[in-house]
Amino acid sequence: MSALDELRDAAERAAEATADLARIATEIAANAPEAADAAGHGAAAATGIDPFMFRLAIFALACFVGYYVVWSVTPALHTPLMSVTNAISSVIVVGALVAAGADLDAGATWTTRIFGFLGVILASVNIFGGFLVTERMLAMYKKKD
Amino acid sequence: MANLAAFAYLVSGILFILALRGLSHPTTSRQANRFGMIGMALAMATTLFIFSPPSGFGGVLLILIGLGIGGSIGATIAKRVPMTSMPQLVAAFHSLVGLAAVFVAAGALYSPEAFDIGVPGAIHTGSIIEMSLGVAIGAVTFTGSVIAFAKLDGRMSGAPILLPSRHMINLGLGAALVLMVTLLISTQWTGWFWLITLAALALGVLLIIPIGGADMPVVISMLNSYSGWAAAGIGFTLGNTALIITGSLVGSSGAILSYIMCKGMNRGFISVILGGFGGDDAGPAASGAGDDRPVKRGSAEDAAFIMQNAGSVIIVPGYGFAVAQAQHALREMGDILKDSGVTVKYAIHPVAGRMPGHMNVLLAEANVPYDEVFELEDINSEFAQADVAYVIGANDVTNPSAKTDPNSPIAGMPVLDVEKAKTVLFVKRSLGAGYAGIENPLFFMDNTMMLLGDAKKMTEDIVKSMD
Numbered sequence: 089m090s091a092l093d094e095l096r097d098a099a100e101r102a103a104e105a106t107a108d109l110a111r112i113a114t115e116i117a118a119n120a121p122e123a124a125d126a127a128g129h130g131a132a133a134a135t136g137i138d139p140f141m142f143r144l145a146i147f148a149l150a151c152f153v154g155y156y157v158v159w160s161v162t163p164a165l166h167t168p169l170m171s172v173t174n175a176i177s178s179v180i181v182v183g184a185l186v187a188a189g190a191d192l193d194a195g196a197t198w199t200t201r202i203f204g205f206l207g208v209i210l211a212s213v214n215i216f217g218g219f220l221v222t223e224r225m226l227a228m229y230k231k232k233d
Numbered sequence: 234m235a236n237l238a239a240f241a242y243l244v245s246g247i248l249f250i251l252a253l254r255g256l257s258h259p260t261t262s263r264q265a266n267r268f269g270m271i272g273m274a275l276a277m278a279t280t281l282f283i284f285s286p287p288s289g290f291g292g293v294l295l296i297l298i299g300l301g302i303g304g305s306i307g308a309t310i311a312k313r314v315p316m317t318s319m320p321q322l323v324a325a326f327h328s329l330v331g332l333a334a335v336f337v338a339a340g341a342l343y344s345p346e347a348f349d350i351g352v353p354g355a356i357h358t359g360s361i362i363e364m365s366l367g368v369a370i371g372a373v374t375f376t377g378s379v380i381a382f383a384k385l386d387g388r389m390s391g392a393p394i395l396l397p398s399r400h401m402i403n404l405g406l407g408a409a410l411v412l413m414v415t416l417l418i419s420t421q422w423t424g425w426f427w428l429i430t431l432a433a434l435a436l437g438v439l440l441i442i443p444i445g446g447a448d449m450p451v452v453i454s455m456l457n458s459y460s461g462w463a464a465a466g467i468g469f470t471l472g473n474t475a476l477i478i479t480g481s482l483v484g485s486s487g488a489i490l491s492y493i494m495c496k497g498m499n500r501g502f503i504s505v506i507l508g509g510f511g512g513d514d515a516g517p518a519a520s521g522a523g524d525d526r527p528v529k530r531g532s533a534e535d536a537a538f539i540m541q542n543a544g545s546v547i548i549v550p551g552y553g554f555a556v557a558q559a560q561h562a563l564r565e566m567g568d569i570l571k572d573s574g575v576t577v578k579y580a581i582h583p584v585a586g587r588m589p590g591h592m593n594v595l596l597a598e599a600n601v602p603y604d605e606v607f608e609l610e611d612i613n614s615e616f617a618q619a620d621v622a623y624v625i626g627a628n629d630v631t632n633p634s635a636k637t638d639p640n641s642p643i644a645g646m647p648v649l650d651v652e653k654a655k656t657v658l659f660v661k662r663s664l665g666a667g668y669a670g671i672e673n674p675l676f677f678m679d680n681t682m683m684l685l686g687d688a689k690k691m692t693e694d695i696v697k698s699m700d
Contacts, residue, residue, distance in 0.1 A: 138359075139472065140359050140469070143468075143469055143472060143474075143477055146474055146477050146478060147465060147468075147469070147477050147480075147481050148481075150246070150250075150477065150478040150480075150481035150482060151481040151484070151485050153250055153478075153481075153482065154250075154253070154481055154482040154483075154484070154485030154486055155485045155489065157250060157253045157254050157482070158253060158482075158485060158486040158489045158490075159489060160254070160257045161253065161256045161257055162256070162257055162258060162259070163493075163581075163583065163589070163590060163593070163608050164259065164581075164590060164593040164603055164606060164608075165256045165259065165262055165590060165593070166490060166493075166588075166589035166590030166593070167319055167323075167588060167589060167590035167591055167593065167594045168256060168262065168266075168590070168594070169253070169256050169486060169490070169589075169590070170323050170453070170454070170457055170486075170487075170490070170588065170589065170590075171319070171322075171323055171326070172252060172253070172256070172265075172266060172269055173253070173457060173461065173482065173483040173486045173487070174323060174326045174327060174330065174457065174460070174483075175269060175273070175326075176249045176252060176269050176272070176273065176479050176482070176483065177330050177460050177461055177464045177479055177480065177483040178273070178329075178330055178333070179245070179249070179272075179273060179276050179464070179475050179476055179479045180330065180333050180334055180337055180463075180464045180467055180476060181276075181277060181333070182242075182276055182277065182279075182280040182284075182471070182473055182475065182476065183337035183340070183341070183348075183467055183470075183471050183473070183476070184299075184333060184336065184337050184340070185277065185280045185281060185285070185287070185296060186280060186284070186285045186340075186347055186348060186471070187336075187337060187340030187341065187344070187347065187348075188287065188292065188295045188296050188299060188340075189281075189285065189286070189287020189288055189292035189293065189295070189296055190288065190292070190340070190344050190347035191288035191289075191292075191347065192288065192289070192291075193288070194288075194346055194347070195344065195346045195352075195353075196344035196346065196347045197343055197344055199339075199340075199343045199344075200340045200341075200343045200344035200347060201291075201292070201295060201340075203336045203337070203339045203340035203343070204295070204299075204336070204337070204340045205295050205296075205298070205299050206299075206336045207299075207333045207336035207337050207340065208295075208296060208299030208300060208303060209299045209302050209303040209306075210303065210329045210330075210332055210333040210336065211303065211329070211330070211333045212299065212300050212302075212303030212304045212307060213303040213304075213306045213307040213310070213326075213329055214303075214307060214326050214329045214330060214333070215273055215303075215304070215307065216303070216304040216305075216306075216307030216308045216311065217306070217307030217308065217310045217311045217322075217326060218307070218311075218326055219266060219269060219270050219273070219311075220307070220308055220311035220312065221310070221311040221314060221319075221322065222266050222269075223263070223266055224311060224312075225316070225319075225594055225597070225598075226259070226262045226263045226266055227263065228316075228594070228597035228598050228600075229259040229262065229597045229603050230597070230600065230602055230603065231259075231260075231602055231603065231604055232602035232604050232605060233602070
């Protein structure tokens, strides 16, 4: 084996090593966002707060807001208050929309879509009916002329 | 994108808060309703375009058809429903929210991936708990509201239906619900979900049938509250801020209204819920103690003469006024009186009618300006100076025995002091007792003149006699 062969051999090995290095680098680059994401989750996990707690906080505060806001409603408008709360509680339609438009290729089933469809119908009866009947009622309240 | 969607949901939650806030006065109320509409449109658009765009043509079509069917039904109902039927309508709408909550939870159960809460058979424990709470409250709201609707719409007797040992049955169902929720979490068997739904549906019926017609204002407010909590439960499952905020707003709104209604009747919330009070018609023909006492009867001409010669008239409407659809005739009478220089005011008891604010809406429909309509605490002191109190379709809310007789079933209930007016004109179909089955001593007082007849017919006759 000549010195030349040894040299070529070494050059080939160096080339392979370089290729390996390049492949690893590409992989790292490709995974970088996910890695960053994982690190982020790790950070959230490190504070030890479940997302549920944030929802619970919103819920508790909104209950208080509701308490004060509803007490300020004039008794003369209690019927429109009921019909409008009825209309806004139909925001549950967002869940029905997700279910009705669920992606069948991603494992969702027609069962889900049908439930979503029924939910969309019921909630939209309420949305349109609730807001429009409230509008109709409120238009009736007039001041002395 | 997820953050943008979350932000948009937060904005629509805030718009809903503003929608309720604006109801503090009639002048800001219409704008408030618009805020509500914008909030709803924003929440729906966010879901469709950012949060979870429907997949494929099929999904889009399904949603459009659903919105079309529901929307046109809703809009038609809103346009046609008579104002006297608002309590039934609101009860019916509550039932839809309840059922929609059940459907959304079912959708999430069968395709948890779509809602990002796990995979079938391995849904996150927290999500399962929230989901089962949402579905249980939703199902109770659904059947409860259907019963309330039937009672309010006269499709079912308003009389309480008292099953033997009903409290034990309800407690048993409640315990079964808790047990099945734990089983659903541990086994993830969808059968448990449906059994929970069934038990909750039964519970909804059983909770409302023992409650009598007169307690409907509390029931309807309570169901309002339940529909809110159901929405909040689903909001937790979906992690949706708009739903959580709205659910808690509606939940507290209904709770406060129930409280106001209970206070208006001087009844404890628990005693209303346990039921058994008051039927549709006068229950056992009250004691009969005063039936032989003299009652002064009058005609429409007498009433017209008295009122036209009065300086001030306070009109006290009640449920019978709504049933008789007398609001337009009443406003006409008020107009004639005002034209002849009589001061006319309207006094509203918190529980007059079958839902909170029911009388105010009917008077508004008949074009009575809202600044002539007063709440109990604002007007009660004025009866002593009034020449005439015109009581139309109200009974128990004017019963002075609530103040004088500690043994009366309505003892302590705040009542309108109509007996202090110089003359009480009491329009009533017959001399029977009111919904609570209690005799009203007002009928036999010296300054009371009974105008026996239908509320609308009598008022129209009075209007004719005034010409």
